[in-house]
Amino acid sequence: MADAGAADTGLAERIRTALARVIDPEIRKPITELDMVGPITVDDTGAADVTIKLTIVGCPAAASIERDVREATAATPGVTSVAVDVQVMSTAERQALTERLRGGRSARGIPFGPESLTRVYAVTSGKGGVGKSTVTANLAVALAASGLRVGLVDADVHGFSIPGLLGLVEDGLAVKPTQVGDMILPPVAHGVKVVSIGMFIDAPTDGTTAVAVAWRGPMLHRTIQQFLTDVFFGDLDVLLLDLPPGTGDVAISIGQLLPHAEVLVVTTPQPAAAEVAERSGVVARQTGQRVHGVIENMAGLPQPDGSVLQLFGSGGGEALAARLSIGQDAPVPLLASVPLSVPLREGGDAGLPIVLSDPTDPAAAEILRLAGQLAARPRGLAGRRLGVSTN
Numbered sequence: 001m002a003d004a005g006a007a008d009t010g011l012a013e014r015i016r017t018a019l020a021r022v023i024d025p026e027i028r029k030p031i032t033e034l035d036m037v038g039p040i041t042v043d044d045t046g047a048a049d050v051t052i053k054l055t056i057v058g059c060p061a062a063a064s065i066e067r068d069v070r071e072a073t074a075a076t077p078g079v080t081s082v083a084v085d086v087q088v089m090s091t092a093e094r095q096a097l098t099e100r101l102r103g104g105r106s107a108r109g110i111p112f113g114p115e116s117l118t119r120v121y122a123v124t125s126g127k128g129g130v131g132k133s134t135v136t137a138n139l140a141v142a143l144a145a146s147g148l149r150v151g152l153v154d155a156d157v158h159g160f161s162i163p164g165l166l167g168l169v170e171d172g173l174a175v176k177p178t179q180v181g182d183m184i185l186p187p188v189a190h191g192v193k194v195v196s197i198g199m200f201i202d203a204p205t206d207g208t209t210a211v212a213v214a215w216r217g218p219m220l221h222r223t224i225q226q227f228l229t230d231v232f233f234g235d236l237d238v239l240l241l242d243l244p245p246g247t248g249d250v251a252i253s254i255g256q257l258l259p260h261a262e263v264l265v266v267t268t269p270q271p272a273a274a275e276v277a278e279r280s281g282v283v284a285r286q287t288g289q290r291v292h293g294v295i296e297n298m299a300g301l302p303q304p305d306g307s308v309l310q311l312f313g314s315g316g317g318e319a320l321a322a323r324l325s326i327g328q329d330a331p332v333p334l335l336a337s338v339p340l341s342v343p344l345r346e347g348g349d350a351g352l353p354i355v356l357s358d359p360t361d362p363a364a365a366e367i368l369r370l371a372g373q374l375a376a377r378p379r380g381l382a383g384r385r386l387g388v389s390t391n
């Protein structure tokens, strides 16, 4: 087989250019930018031989990358046949790639520090079961659907429900992320890059076997830190963190690791729930974070006769926002009031977020409205409190 130049000057180069359209589905960058394309040769009959180098043995994306390379090569004018030679990167090549993806950042650095342009929202609640994870999952998907690059960290160690809510489940277990060296590639669901503690524990996502994740503070801190340092999210517009309910170790860790994160507090309309939720807002403040707003969930369910069933009472969201505003320069707003919705619950059970499957459902519409509001905030440091604490 002759070199490209001998047969058709530039055909190999045109193939290489065409391969820039092939995107690694996990890293989400063109394979040509990831040094995954090796030698390309073409003989004088137009038969092309393309070598690709996968990041790891058994790469789950191998089949789709090989197919896309074959298609892009075959579609290049002048090519009559295609052979793809699939190889695996050497350790040195893999290391060079992970270093480049980190952008020179040290392996232990957190890319979402105060200087980053990524908006970080930590979603918290006073008590469990108020729908924090359901709202967070739908919000992440809605933000991604609006064109933003979105990451979601499920730090709810005691009830990691995000993989199930987003359909990242295989054989009853959360999908395992691919690891390239010490870099973890987050699985992508509905456009959102997701990492969850559930992906590292063999526990069913439907909760049939309760796994007591009796993690102690320091171990939790290290795990969250690892999620923020070793998971390759790339450049994000928004990072959402689903925190466990209450005011525990994880909230304090997030306060230390991401002091510029803004907090969204989820509560039900029940006045007692709002009182408990206030404490998580206060802890966030004590760790230097700003409360961006309150999301009320499980608000009134519209009935066929036009009346509204206030299953969990009413006014909790407003009351919480008012309490969290006391002593603040700017009032803490009630950002959204998401009604009770059977389709929202069913969508969560099925791993199909309702903001995609039925955007007209009133709960979906409210979450989409909230996403629109958050997406309209400028990406950047403007209006953001920097990590300088005076207390």
Ligand SMILES: Nc1ncnc2c1ncn2[C@@H]1O[C@H](COP(=O)(O)OP(=O)(O)OP(=O)(O)O)[C@@H](O)[C@H]1O
Binding pocket: 125, 127, 128, 129, 130, 131, 132, 133, 134, 135, 156, 159, 160, 161, 244, 245, 297, 298, 299, 338, 339, 340, 341, 342, 344, 345, 346, 348, 349, 363
């Ligand atoms: N607006 C709503 N209408 C109807 N059902 C809802 C709504 N929001 C959440 N749910 C349902 O309530 C249950 C609890 O929701 P979810 O797991 O999201 O709560 P959570 O606050 O994240 O709980 P935890 O933090 O304890 O894991 C789920 O079955 C979910 O489908």
